[in-house]
Amino acid sequence: MTDSDNPLWQPSAQRIADANLSAFIARYRPGADYAQLYDWSVAQPAAFWQAVWAFCGIVHHAPARAVLEDADRMPGARWFAGATLNFAENLLRWRD
Secondary structure (H helix, E strand, O other): OOHHHOOOOOOOHHHHHHOHHHHHHHHHOOOOOHHHHHHHHHHOHHHHHHHHHHHHOOOOOEOOOEEEEOOOOOOOOEEEEOOEOOHHHHHOOOOO
16 A cells, blocks of 8 residues: 555544534434445435435425425436525524
């Protein structure tokens, strides 16, 4: 292995444990690794993105009638059709 094959940076075990992605996996796919999470997102996109919506605590004013409509029409599928939200409200609610 050459120096160019080594990662420039790698997070500590504590940083990985504290990551939002680790919390998401623990809640929705306990024991899964990144590859398994990816596989779930591809195999069941509606379930995956519903979990992301819930995990992120998206503030909405009207709920979606469906997470994914016309999934077989890519492009052309509709995500969270019918949901209404204020982007600024969601983007500015955290100080980070």
